[in-house]
Amino acid sequence: MSAVLHDEPPNGFDSLPLSSSVLTAVARCGYRTPTPIQANCIPHAVNGKDVIGQAQTGTGKTAAFLLPFFQSWQPEETIGPFALIMAPTRELVVQVADEAAKLTPHPDCRAASIIGGQRLKSQMSALKRGAAIVIGTPGRVIDHLRRGTLSLDRVRYVVLDEADRMLDIGFRPDIERILKRVPESHQTMLFSATMPPPVMRLTQRYMIDPVHVNVAPKVVTVDKIRQTYITVDEDRKFDLLLRILERDQPRQAIIFCERKKWVEEVYFMLRGAAQRSACMHGDLSQSLRNRIMRGFREGKIRFLVATDVVGRGIDVKNLSHVINYDLPEDPENYVHRIGRTGRIGADGIAIAFVTPEQGERLTEIETFINREIRPEHVDGFEAARPRVKAPAPEIKPTSPVYGRRAKKYSNRL
Ligand code: AMP
Numbered sequence: 001m002s003a004v005l006h007d008e009p010p011n012g013f014d015s016l017p018l019s020s021s022v023l024t025a026v027a028r029c030g031y032r033t034p035t036p037i038q039a040n041c042i043p044h045a046v047n048g049k050d051v052i053g054q055a056q057t058g059t060g061k062t063a064a065f066l067l068p069f070f071q072s073w074q075p076e077e078t079i080g081p082f083a084l085i086m087a088p089t090r091e092l093v094v095q096v097a098d099e100a101a102k103l104t105p106h107p108d109c110r111a112a113s114i115i116g117g118q119r120l121k122s123q124m125s126a127l128k129r130g131a132a133i134v135i136g137t138p139g140r141v142i143d144h145l146r147r148g149t150l151s152l153d154r155v156r157y158v159v160l161d162e163a164d165r166m167l168d169i170g171f172r173p174d175i176e177r178i179l180k181r182v183p184e185s186h187q188t189m190l191f192s193a194t195m196p197p198p199v200m201r202l203t204q205r206y207m208i209d210p211v212h213v214n215v216a217p218k219v220v221t222v223d224k225i226r227q228t229y230i231t232v233d234e235d236r237k238f239d240l241l242l243r244i245l246e247r248d249q250p251r252q253a254i255i256f257c258e259r260k261k262w263v264e265e266v267y268f269m270l271r272g273a274a275q276r277s278a279c280m281h282g283d284l285s286q287s288l289r290n291r292i293m294r295g296f297r298e299g300k301i302r303f304l305v306a307t308d309v310v311g312r313g314i315d316v317k318n319l320s321h322v323i324n325y326d327l328p329e330d331p332e333n334y335v336h337r338i339g340r341t342g343r344i345g346a347d348g349i350a351i352a353f354v355t356p357e358q359g360e361r362l363t364e365i366e367t368f369i370n371r372e373i374r375p376e377h378v379d380g381f382e383a384a385r386p387r388v389k390a391p392a393p394e395i396k397p398t399s400p401v402y403g404r405r406a407k408k409y410s411n412r413l
Contacts (some may be wrong), residue, residue, distance in 0.1 A: 035060035116284030
């Protein structure tokens with residue numbers, strides 16, 4: 001594997017090996033300068049190399065893997081799909097599909113998104129009409145393969161977005177089943193913010209001499225995010241939430257809860273107290289989920305109470321606050337959650353509510369991110385937090401959040 005240290009991005013997209021139709025599409029989107037992940041991935045990918053792209057969401061990684069495919073697409077190619085992009089959540093699939101629709105160099109170079117919770121029929125007709133790219137969640141891709149409504153015989157370009165999650169034990173069997181249906185000679189792109197060593201080793205199964213482009217910061221949490229915690233008794237969390245919203249007047253906030261039921265409960269109370277609030281979890285219909293995400297992106301929704309279904313990869317530019325109403329059980333999810341704020345060039349605030357019993361969990365998170373989270377005092381809400389000192393807990397292998405467990409009925413997402 002060859003590693004690439006990231007260079008300063010060149011001045012404009014025209015210094016990259018991209019055709020005039022791709023450059024026109026890029027200019028139409030208002031992108032003037034390639035981001036580091038784009039500047040460093042695109043030349044290798046256009047050359048046909050397999051690429052591991054390590055970058056956080058909000059760094060332009062979607063265009064980094066879409067543009068090389070658009071560069072290779074030929075107008076005379078009609079029966080696709082030629083590219084298969086997979087992501088762990090429906091929201092991410094929709095986000096990638098929106099970016100593909102924006103960046104397409106030609107109206108005939110269409111993307112079809114195939115996700116659960118939407119009518120199979122409309123997806124089948126999108127596939128029948130001819131899609132150059134299929135973007136989907138693994139479960140629904142398998143569904144279409146079983147029904148014979150999707151063929152991967154012509155796929156030459158495969159992308160796994162949020163690859164660390166896609167290759168964890170929850171999704172891996174599905175991914176392998178799907179990849180068996182793709183011609184062997186395909187190019188593979190794996191993108192993820194984090195690439196733990198076991199995942200890195202696994203990549204050898206799927207890639208040939210990949211180029212590793214790493215533009216992710218060395219510390220796992222984003223430095224520009226101001227992180228604090230507040231100790232609070234369980235039964236006072238909602239009052240504390242109201243106090244914080246009143247005090248900080250967030251532009252937009254996601255309020256993360258650990259269970260769908262708790263999301264409903266907090267949302268039920270919040271909507272009586274704050275306008276423009278909504279909730280988001282896996283039991284809502286897909287059309288509602290799409291509407292909520294659209295409303296949140298457009299700023300119509302100000303406060304979103306949610307499970308970790310929006311914990312990864314979702315890019316909302318105006319988000320000022322992430323509130324961990326419940327601390328995540330898995331320390332890795334803390335990093336993904338707070339990464340929803342502090343997008344390109346912006347700063348953000350992450351506040352965690354910690355009950356007196358949760359000192360150990362907080363310490364686990366601090367160990368994982370390798371820094372101490374500052375306590376914050378809000379008058380009237382102090383609850384004692386027994387700070388757990390040494391020994392630092394060993395970090396457990398992360399349990400799959402998406403994938404197999406989520407397919408069975410899950411309380412979490
Ligand atoms: P992503 O990391 O792919 O989720 O992208 C984050 C956001 O950056 C998206 O809203 C993109 O539309 C936007 N974006 C991607 N590339 C560029 C670029 N070169 N210049 C400006 N914005 C970009």
